[in-house]
Amino acid sequence: MNQIVSIGTSHHVAPIEFREKLAFSEAQLTESLQQLRESYQIHEAVILSTCNRVEVYAVVNSVRTADAAAKMLVEFLSHYHRIGVGSLKKWTYLHHNLETIQHLFRVTTSLDSMVVGESQILGQVKTAYDTSREAGGGGAILNRLFTKAFSVGKRIRSETTIATGAVSISYAAVELAKKIFNTLEGKTVAILGAGEMSELTAKHLVSNGVSNVIVANRTYERAVKVAEKFNGTPIAYDSDLDFLIDADIVISSTDAPDYLIKRQPLANIMRKRRHRYMFLIDIAVPRDIDPDVSKIDHAFLYNIDDLEAVVASNLKDRQQEANRAEQIVTEEAKRFYAQLQIFQVNPTIKALHQQFREIADTELQACFYKATLSDQQEAAVASMTQAIVKKLLHHPMQNLRCAVNDGDADHGQYIQALQELFALDVNDDHSDV
Amino acid sequence: MINFLFLVTLLIYLAASIFQTLSLAISNRSEAVIIRPTIERIAFWGTSIGFAFLSLFITLWWLTQGHFPMTHWTDSTAFFAWAITLIYLIIVRLTQLRTLGSFVMPVAFIAILISYSFATHTAALPEPLQNYWLLAHTSLIFLGYAAFIAAFGFGLMYLIAERKIRQKTDTLFDNLLPSLGVSDELGYRCTILGVILLTMGVIVGSLWTQYIRDVPWRWLDAKVISTLMTWFIYVVQIGLRQLWGWHGRRAAYAAILGFVAVLCTYVGVDLFLDSMHTYR
Known part of the structure; x- marks a missing residue:
């Protein structure tokens, strides 16, 4: 009788030091699948190896019980990576039949991921499956299982919102910008001061269509250095903020002790830019932008707390949706089994x-x-x-x-x-x- | 038979309005992902079927009356609803933005409700007015009004979306309302379309006066003045946008003001003032 078993480790149960020992390189995949076939008579196997998890899914029909089948996988890993059985038992999990199915569905739908709803894992599982198939690890049961897993992944994406809503500050800023402008194409972003977060946000904005980047810094050399990364325009500013006339999105993260952008000067700038929308993102602490600025028509100000609140609320939504997704996964796994x-x-x-x-x-x-x-x-x-x-x-x-x-x-x-x-x-x- | 058809049309419009509004109202519940597409589909198909029924209905009326049905509240409001739906369907066709229906379909429904409640009344149209001038004049003006109502819908959508962004509320990311820029731009285009249609309608109307012999005509008619005032509100709005960049929030308020002006011209003048344009 066929036993579907899996052994694996992930960021939930094991530290990086262990996971990297268990990882398979692409070249090792073919070799290890061959070894499974020859030494263990396991003809159907898929190996998934990403930075967060290493998992082996296999169909074993040479033994009668699932436990015996699982033991073969432990043996294989221990032998292949030269890891003691003791530490394997400590840092890995074993699944049998229905559990295996449910676990694979949870992995594919990102319910088992570090950030629930992330989209990378589905592609990673697909690649792992294709690679294993090319290496001769495919078979009737695993083919059915993985095809089903992908369709469950699709169902979760269309019936729940676990994959929507930004869960990082920089993406939240991009999503907000999309709520304001009719398109990001041709828009200009100005970065005041330097910092990883503002550069990351600018990078996301650029990849979403923003075409011009202005980098303003008190020291021109620094501005040039950052501007080079975006093919942008460096500007050295003192107190004159007129370069903001062209800026549709402003990201401020200077270490200035006082407000850099105040209400009245910005109102003048807004008049000069004919009241086109301006989205201001203040990620500096202490703040760079006077909160009163948000009283100006068509100027929308979000500070770091606001963005964090958006992210927190999205995370909460995802968690809620994850519960619904779990139900769907359980139900689908049972039906498939x-x-x-x-x-x-x-x-x-x-x-x-x-x-x-x-x-x-x-x-x-x-x-x-x-x-x-x-x-x-x-x-x-x-x-x-x-x-x-x-x-x-x-x-x-x-x-x-x-x-x-x-x-x-x-x-x-x-x-x-x-x-x-x-x-x-x-x-x-x-x-x- | 015709009355039964009318009742069916009314009910379809009621259902379509309810579903349109519902699709917006449930947007911040998590189950919405599953239900919403169905509700949206029902709303949209309801709107389309209602429109087909209304078209058929107006055609029947046209055939039985022997001239374009525009004599009384009954037929004018029915045509008004038809024009609103037509403009809405064109916008959906061009932009895929079905959400607008949540704002304009209730207006269309109320128009049909008024029409239905007057259904037993018909007024005889003076012989000299029964010609294609009537068709051109009234349909242009009503299509213009319908475009203004679409602009009003976009104005409301803009204000709701802006409020959400300013309040930084949780439901910010439900993707039903278009971005501020889109609402603003589409509202503006609707306004321009409305002004063009209204202007053409007024020109046709004034040319028409040259050909009417037996009906007394006076320029200081309440309806004429009110219509020109409405026209003026929209033209000023376009001018301010072009000259001083008045857009966004101000344009949204102007669209609402314009909507009120349209209602005053259409309903108010008939009820409270004397005019040769009344539907009585």
Whole structure:
């Protein structure tokens, strides 16, 4: 019987020092999948290795229990990376069957990520799956499992909002800018003072369409240095803020002790720029921009606390949405597991039916050969034989299906028993799929 | 039969208005992601079907009356609702911004409700007025009004969005309302369209007076003056924008002021002043 098992480690359970020991480089992937095939008879496996997690998903059919299958994976990792079994047990998690499915769905939908709703992981899982397939790790069950995982990922994205709302200050600023301007194309951003945060925000704005960057600093050399990064215009300013006339977005992060941009001067500037919208972002502490500025028409001021509040509220929303997403994942995992069971039982049922029918047919032909019967009699005997076959198979099949649907763990043994008792030749690798 | 059709149209408009408003109202609940697309779809299809019914209805009226139906509150408000819906559907077609419906569809519904409540009344139109001048004059002016109502909708959308940005509220990122720049720009375009249509309607009207012999005409008609005042409000608004960059918030307020002026001209003059343009 097939066991779907996984072993893995992530930022939730292990420090970076351990994760990097367990990581697989791209070259190692092919080699390790080959080793799984040759030394452990594991033909279906996918290895996911990112900076936050290393996970091996495998289908094992050479052993009877999931525990035995999991043990093989531990052995493999311990052997491959030369890590003691003790520390592997301490820093990794093992999942069996339904748990594995649910875990993969949680990973793909970013519910297990450091930032819930992040979009990178889906692509990473896709790449890992493609790479493993190219290296010969694909198979009927994992193909189904991963295809389903991607579709669950899609469903979560369309039915919940876990992936919406900026969760960093710099993205929050970009989202706000998009709420103000009809387009960011052709807009100008001015950076006052230097700092990582303001540069990062400017970078995001530029990648969202902002075309001009003005970098203003008290010392011209510094302005030049930052401006080079954005292909921008450096400006040395003293008290004259007239360069703001062209600025649609202002990011201020100087270490000035007093307000740099006050209400009246800015009102004049706004008049000179014909009251076109200006979005001011004050990430300096102490603040650079007089809060009264927000009373000017078409000037919108957000300081660091405001942006942090936006991020906090988005994070809260995501958390709430994550709960709904968890429910969807659990429900989908259960449904998929049930489908998979039936999918796995079907070949055995089919083989059993076929065997019974073949025996009945052979015996019928023999009977017809020996005795001379009228057409009517032949038909009656044939239909009686079919009825007997059907009735003989009725209870075993019904009970087997029940066991599968109830999630009864015994059904694996039933299948095994059927295959052995009736000497069924079941093609277990589902190569038709 | 016609009355039944009218009732159906009224109910469809009611449903469309409710769903349009609902799609905006539920926007800050988390389940909204699942329900909202359905509600929006119902609202939009309701609007489209309602529009088809109304078109059919006005055509039937036209055929039975033998001239463009523009004699009484009944038919003028029905046409007004038709014009509002038409302009809305064109805007959706061009911009994909369905949210505007939450603001203009209730206005269209009220217009139809008024129309329905007068449904038993019809007024005889003096023979000399029954011609294509009537069609051109009234339909241009009503389409102009409809464009102003779209501008009013964009004005409201602007003010709500601006309020949200200034208050830094949690629901800032639900993506139903367009950005300030978009609302402002589209509102302005609607205003220009409205002014063009209204101007054409007034010119057609004044030319028409040259051809009317049997109906007495006076220039100092209340409706004429009121219409010119409305026209003036919008023209001044455009001028201020071009000359001094009056846009955004001020333009939004001007659109609301203009909306009030349109209502005064259309409803107020009829109810309280004497005019040869009344629908009585």
